[in-house]
Amino acid sequence: MYNVKTYNAISPAGIDHLSNQYQVNKTDDADAYLIRSVDLHEADFPKQLKVIARAGAGFNNIPLDRVTEAGIAAFNTPGSNANAVKELVIAMLVASARHMFAVTNFSAQHIHADISLMKKTDDRFKGTELLGKKLAVIGLGHVGSLVANAARELGMKVVGFDPFLSSDAAWHISNQIERADSMKAAIKDADFVTVHVPKTAETTGLIGAEEIKAMKDGVHLLNYSRLGIVDNQAAVNALDAKHVASYITDFGEDVLFNREDVVVTPHIGGSTEEAEANGSIRGANIIMKYLETGNVKGALNLPDLNVPFNTPFRLTLIHQNIPNMVGQIATKLANNDLNIEGMSNAAKDKIAYTIIDLDEEPTEDLVDALTQINSIIRVRVIKNQK
Structure with missing residues (x-):
């Protein structure tokens, strides 16, 4: 079960669009934030938080440098309003x-x-x-x-x-x-x-x-x-x-x-029922796609990387875009006798993102070992639900 926390008056259309794998506003220790204009610059982010989806085009209310350092993917929904x-x-x-x-x-x-x-x-x-x-x-x-x-x-x-x-x-x-x-x-x-x-x-x-x-x-x-x-x-x-x-x-x-x-006019450009519904639905889709597959398209702070998820397990890693990162990651997996079924990597400025598909579930020891690599920001294990 994934936890989503909302800020502002999020259209019910987006909340209703979430699958039964999600519960909304049950805890502050959320996996995802679905927001509009709330100012997050002074916010303390829970360690569990993995993704922020802004239901709207503007994103100057999100401290991108800080969320990136915490390994949190940030998205907006341009065009929804x-x-x-x-x-x-x-x-x-x-x-x-x-x-x-x-x-x-x-x-x-x-x-x-x-x-x-x-x-x-x-x-x-x-x-x-x-x-x-x-x-x-x-x-x-x-x-x-x-x-x-x-x-x-x-x-x-x-x-x-x-x-x-x-x-x-x-x-x-x-x-x-x-x-x-x-x-x-x-x-x-x-x-x-x-x-x-x-x-x-x-x-x-x-x-x-x-x-x-x-x-x-x-x-x-x-x-x-x-x-x-x-x-x-x-x-x-x-x-x-x-x-x-x-x-x-x-x-x-x-x-x-x-x-x-x-x-x-009092900042009402995108304030219609239809625009708010569009933004919240797109935000919900972004959250589900990222949490369930790790795939990224149109993130504010991560490169696009969209890979079919056909194996039982997937590792995703957010890390600095520096030489030999992929080699270090692959070596850790080989040392743990894990066979890589597929690996993809992309970079955006100083940040890189790697997806690794596996037939076996990575152990906690392996995840810890990967996390200890210098310049690794976040490691996630995703189980294929299909």
């Missing part, structure tokens, strides 16, 4: 073009006013259409590609920029969408700019004062990635200078407070 974010971004494009929040606030305060008459004296009440307008999409991954395609369907001229665009993502982008070769080329004539990149050291501050200055006057800027991707102070400065028409973001900060030209 992509449609939810896409729909909200499209709604915000329409809202910004029509000054929706300003005019509805006015209407709430002047309930008997004839809004049609106000268009003659106040430009807030005379919006524009998206048809024919230019949208720059910065980041063309799961969310960005959906936004780009949806905007194209609305008749917008769409230009995308993503220096990290994968071949898989490229297939999901309409060939009618222009691909820019630089940030400056993408944003220079755009009426709207929306950013959809993961938060890393490289993307923090991606849209700053210099980038905003390169945009045209009257641009509408949207950030539905992460706090810090857009420099909020730079955005406010550009709003004050009337260079930026509006700024819409999912991430609040004091500098954005109480401005009519700023709309802050």
Whole structure:
């Protein structure tokens, strides 16, 4: 029986998806965490913990260096909330073009006013259409590609920029969408700019004062990635200078407070019933696959390694990516008279992962001997349940 501990309000869809080999929230000494946005940076992890699955795309709440040192595999579920974010971004494009929040606030305060008459004296009440307008999409991954395609369907001229665009993502982008070769080329004539990149050291501050200055006057800027991707102070400065028409973001900060030209949604980009169900189901599948087979695909801190599990037993080892590790491991098995039916190894940066398939169950003495090898981080024995 495996134990899973959840944090935050995890959709029941994922809990129900776990097989009868799993029990949920029965102990803190869990084999797996299924989480959303809980901050684990100061958490103490139980020795039993083997895997953390984040039901959502963002993972800056997981201390990757520390979980890797503890031999814990960490995963997120990119794309599980992509449609939810896409729909909200499209709604915000329409809202910004029509000054929706300003005019509805006015209407709430002047309930008997004839809004049609106000268009003659106040430009807030005379919006524009998206048809024919230019949208720059910065980041063309799961969310960005959906936004780009949806905007194209609305008749917008769409230009995308993503220096990290994968071949898989490229297939999901309409060939009618222009691909820019630089940030400056993408944003220079755009009426709207929306950013959809993961938060890393490289993307923090991606849209700053210099980038905003390169945009045209009257641009509408949207950030539905992460706090810090857009420099909020730079955005406010550009709003004050009337260079930026509006700024819409999912991430609040004091500098954005109480401005009519700023709309802050309360981090709801991926908060739909469907997105939360998708994320929790994918998280549950990740946990079951990793615990029951040791196979890895899309981990944040381990290399991909997917090997058919056809033998009675399997050893998995997380270790440093240094010379002669596989040789040392194989020697330990040979010294214990264990025949290796199959061995696979892969590396990701400084971490390597090895899977060894066996016909006989490894003894505790062998597991201890493997654990004692310098630079071995974790050794697991998995019994094939099929």
